[in-house]
Amino acid sequence: xxKNPILSIIYSxxxxxxxxxxxxxxxxxxxxxxxxxxxxxxxxxxxxxGTQPAVAQQRVVIGDVWQKVYQQLPDLPKENTYKAKDxxxxxxxxxxxxxxxxxxxxxxxxxxxxxLDWKLTLADYLDANEVMYDYSYPGKDNLTTNPxxxxxxxxxxLTRSQRAALVQALTNAFTGK
Numbered sequence: 258x259x260k261n262p263i264l265s266i267i268y269s270x271x272x273x274x275x276x277x278x279x280x281x282x283x284x285x286x287x288x289x290x291x292x293x294x295x296x297x298x299x300x301x302x303x304x305x306x307g308t309q310p311a312v313a314q315q316r317v318v319i320g321d322v323w324q325k326v327y328q329q330l331p332d333l334p335k336e337n338t339y340k341a342k343d344x345x346x347x348x349x350x351x352x353x354x355x356x357x358x359x360x361x362x363x364x365x366x367x368x369x370x371x372x373l374d375w376k377l378t379l380a381d382y383l384d385a386n387e388v389m390y391d392y393s394y395p396g397k398d399n400l401t402t403n404p405x406x407x408x409x410x411x412x413x414x415l416t417r418s419q420r421a422a423l424v425q426a427l428t429n430a431f432t433g434k
Contacts, residue, residue: 260306319362323355325430330422334411339400352395353408357382359395360426369431375424382412 327333336353340346357378361367367374367383380386391397391405415423428434 265434280402309394319358322358322369322427322430323352326354326423326426327352329426329429330419333419333423334414336404336407339396339402339404342401345401348400351400351404353404354423354427356395357407357412358402360389364393364395370428372424375427377422377426379412379420382409384409388406 268341274292310344327335334353336356337347337349337351339348339351341348341351358369360377361378362369363379365387377386380391389405391403393414394403394405394408397403397405412420
């Protein structure tokens with residue numbers, strides 16, 4: 258039977274060194290596990306004391322949030338004149354804010370309840386943060402024309418105060434305020 262060279266090295270060490278190396282291994286393992294990033298859905302289901310705060314019990318349907326935003330900001334452009342691929346009718350429910358939400362949550366995987374994350378998303382639209390790609394943009398698969406360029410242009414036309422109001426409205430819609 259062939260001996261494992263690693264095991265023979267470990268067994269040849271003094272018992273105190275074995276303990277030291279084992280402690281070092283455990284320390285590194287704990288450090289790696291503690292520094293690992295835990296996603297928001299996992300954190301939202303984690304309960305240390307058996308109960309969740311009342312805000313966490315509110316479920317937000319992502320498909321309906323765009324309506325709340327437009328109620329708060331009725332002057333915001335809807336950009337909903339694109340035709341649906343199936344049927345050829347104008348998809349009035351496929352709006353700029355709806356596509357921004359889909360991009361934010363599904364394409365980028367950002368948390369919908371933090372203002373900073375929404376600011377990063379708007380920075381993407383302004384070409385000031387991460388690169389956006391038209392081939393993965395929401396609406397490209399179900400609209401006859403990809404709304405990518407039109408949406409970026411619409412966001413670029415917004416003033417700073419309109420963008421700030423949009424960020425606040427999106428945050429409010431997802432946090433229940």
